[in-house]
Amino acid sequence: MTLFGPDEPTTGPSEPGGRVRVRLTVAYDGTGFHGFAAQPGQTTVGGTLAEAIEKVVGHAVSLTCAGRTDSGVHAWGQVVHADLAPARGRLDLEALVRSCNAMLAPAIVVREAAVAPVGFDARRSAVSRRYRYSVLNSPTPDPFLATTAWHVEDPLDLRAMEQASDPLLGEHDFSTFCRRHPDGGSLVRRVFDASWTRGDGGLGEEEVLRFEIEAGAFCHQMVRSLVGTMVDIGRGRKRAGDMAAIIRATDRAAASQPAPAHGLCLWEVVY
Amino acid sequence: MTLFGPDEPTTGPSEPGGRVRVRLTVAYDGTGFHGFAAQPGQTTVGGTLAEAIEKVVGHAVSLTCAGRTDSGVHAWGQVVHADLAPARGRLDLEALVRSCNAMLAPAIVVREAAVAPVGFDARRSAVSRRYRYSVLNSPTPDPFLATTAWHVEDPLDLRAMEQASDPLLGEHDFSTFCRRHPDGGSLVRRVFDASWTRGDGGLGEEEVLRFEIEAGAFCHQMVRSLVGTMVDIGRGRKRAGDMAAIIRATDRAAASQPAPAHGLCLWEVVY
Numbered sequence: 001m002t003l004f005g006p007d008e009p010t011t012g013p014s015e016p017g018g019r020v021r022v023r024l025t026v027a028y029d030g031t032g033f034h035g036f037a038a039q040p041g042q043t044t045v046g047g048t049l050a051e052a053i054e055k056v057v058g059h060a061v062s063l064t065c066a067g068r069t070d071s072g073v074h075a076w077g078q079v080v081h082a083d084l085a086p087a088r089g090r091l092d093l094e095a096l097v098r099s100c101n102a103m104l105a106p107a108i109v110v111r112e113a114a115v116a117p118v119g120f121d122a123r124r125s126a127v128s129r130r131y132r133y134s135v136l137n138s139p140t141p142d143p144f145l146a147t148t149a150w151h152v153e154d155p156l157d158l159r160a161m162e163q164a165s166d167p168l169l170g171e172h173d174f175s176t177f178c179r180r181h182p183d184g185g186s187l188v189r190r191v192f193d194a195s196w197t198r199g200d201g202g203l204g205e206e207e208v209l210r211f212e213i214e215a216g217a218f219c220h221q222m223v224r225s226l227v228g229t230m231v232d233i234g235r236g237r238k239r240a241g242d243m244a245a246i247i248r249a250t251d252r253a254a255a256s257q258p259a260p261a262h263g264l265c266l267w268e269v270v271y
Numbered sequence: 272m273t274l275f276g277p278d279e280p281t282t283g284p285s286e287p288g289g290r291v292r293v294r295l296t297v298a299y300d301g302t303g304f305h306g307f308a309a310q311p312g313q314t315t316v317g318g319t320l321a322e323a324i325e326k327v328v329g330h331a332v333s334l335t336c337a338g339r340t341d342s343g344v345h346a347w348g349q350v351v352h353a354d355l356a357p358a359r360g361r362l363d364l365e366a367l368v369r370s371c372n373a374m375l376a377p378a379i380v381v382r383e384a385a386v387a388p389v390g391f392d393a394r395r396s397a398v399s400r401r402y403r404y405s406v407l408n409s410p411t412p413d414p415f416l417a418t419t420a421w422h423v424e425d426p427l428d429l430r431a432m433e434q435a436s437d438p439l440l441g442e443h444d445f446s447t448f449c450r451r452h453p454d455g456g457s458l459v460r461r462v463f464d465a466s467w468t469r470g471d472g473g474l475g476e477e478e479v480l481r482f483e484i485e486a487g488a489f490c491h492q493m494v495r496s497l498v499g500t501m502v503d504i505g506r507g508r509k510r511a512g513d514m515a516a517i518i519r520a521t522d523r524a525a526a527s528q529p530a531p532a533h534g535l536c537l538w539e540v541v542y
Contacts, residue, residue: 029414074415076474097411106417134474140368143300144345144419146377148474200471203347203405203419203536265474 019083020091023116026078028108031147031262035071036078038063045069045108049080052103056096057084066126066269070221072261074148076132077111077268081122091115122269128192130214130268133227133259134199137209144203150227150263156234158209161196163240164233167247168194168213168226175250177226178219189222191215196230212267224258232256290354291362294387297349299379302418302533306342307349309334316340316379320351323374327367328355337397337540341492343532345419347403348382348539352393362386393540399463401485401539404498404530405470408480415474421498421534427505429480432467434511435504438518439465439484439497446521448497449490460493462486467501483538495529503527 028045038047046063053061066079084091093113100110119125134149136142137156145151171190178187193214198207211227229246232238238246238256246254299316309318317334324332337350355362364384371381390396405420407413408427416422442461449458464485469478482498500517503509509517509527517525 027414029417074474076415076476101411105412106414109412109414111411132474140372140382141376141380143298143377143380144347146300148415203345203403205347 019085021081021083021116021120022091022093022096023114023120023122024080024082024110025112026080026108027076027111028074028078029106029147030069030072030074032107033071035073036065036067036069036075045075045078046080048104049100049108049110050082052100053082053084053096055103056099058087059085064122066122067129067218067266069264069266070261073264073266074262075266077130078266079122079126079269079271081116081120120271125271126217126269128214128216128270129218129266130193130212130270131218131223132265132267133211133213133223134263134265135209135211135227135231135259136206138206142206145206145208147262148265149208150231150260152231152235154235156209156231157236158196158198158234160236160240161209161211161230161234164230164243165194165196165211165213167244172247173250174219174222174247176247176252176255177229178222178252181219187219189215189217189219194226214270221258223264224261225252225255227259227263228256231259290356292352292354292387292391293362293364293367294385294391294393295351295353295381296383297351297379297381298347299345299349300377300418301340301343301345303378304342306344307336307338307340307346316346316349317351319375320371320379320381321353323371323379324353324355324367326374327370329358330356335393337393338400338489338537340535340537341532344535344537345533346537348401349537350393350397350540350542352387352391391542396542397488397540399485399487399541400489400537401464401483401541402489402494403536403538404482404484404494405534405536406480406482406498406502406530407477409477413477416477416479418533419536420479421502421531423502423506425506427480427502428507429467429469429505431507431511432480432482432501432505435501435514436465436467436482436484438515443518444521445490445493445518447518447523447526448493448500450492452490458490460486460488460490485541492529494535495532496523496526498530498534499527502530 033045034042036045038044050061050063061082064081097110097113136145136149136151141151168191173188175187199210304316305313307316309315321332321334332353368381368384407416407420407422412422439462444459446458470481
């Protein structure tokens, strides 16, 4: 099994080579996984999903995902592609979904499977990614949000956090909020949307503060680091009016500690 | 430690005996517990909570709850009372909540603690209990609802289920939906409210069908048995118009299999 190996030539439904590129929409509870990307000796979402698909199709499978989520991060709308060989000339995607979910649910659920358009690449064809971060702001924790929301006891000033999210829009060097690229790559990213809203919680009646951000792409730990900084603004430890200067600093010392992984969810990938 | 032992005389804030009756509102994820009521050799919500309180107050504690939830059933608003001895003349309820949650969260969370009015009894003073049952009606499961909603793949007719819930209102013998009392006690109960609604799911964007029922008291397995029967009506296996006759049958053979425990939550207790 090769995961994330060297790129293979793209194969579409009418391509020679006998394989069909399939696009999967995948939700997962990241709690028990060391992130998406397969790593030797670790239980990962990508490794676990590829193994299940291999059992169904009977050949080695390489997965490409739209966003490589970190350890403990969830997804509702992760998109993955794989090139699959039809069995006896037929690729039964309904049966593939059913078999994968029988093996993997509830931790990993394949929500949809479809033949991809010619030239589709889950990572390169993506126009933008949308992440959602959930903060439970209440004096006591909530058993039903324990794995999906960061519990913050201090009362947060939502208006200050809303105000702090405005300067994120547009193209910026996000070095303040990201780990350096090992190969020195650019940390300039374009943010299309960034906003805080008050939403419903899970089973309980708790209100949850939700941060949604959509960008062409994200640097490593960017959303968690932004949320950590904005929650400090909500606590009154930093000022909303300083957010533009914090971005311009391009220095990680200007940001707060990243928010914990379990509040983060890859919500949607736009193509 | 005696849990649910013989009733002790009620002690109020001004009672002699030195103990103060405290009322706790408790939420829990019932997944890992063999129900609320303490049983030897089993991990129960009541046993675990009593042990934590005993560590804080330094004496044996007996808990009385409003509704003895079964194995795997959740609670958002369980109410419990306990008679506690103030340490050095003082009962610090804020510290009690903080210490219990530090030991027990996120599985069990004490949401509130207050000195109970004189004569208060969590079980006997309750006017009604409200339960909520969640059904995820979708072709694929949802990782974020796995422990709190029953996943039903067959498309359900919500209108038929709403119609079937109408005959539940009022006073009925619920023998069709309940296990016989070991001591032959009455299974007549008064239902104040029973309705199905479409609600939001957890982290995902799934819609969840929610059944809420409020009654003076419930017999054993009553809500799960009602939901199992109404979901069969939603599937078209039984007819909504037959619900009144199913109730009148006072025969468990007329009901469907009880719905699974993990969709059920003790939502609120009214005093």
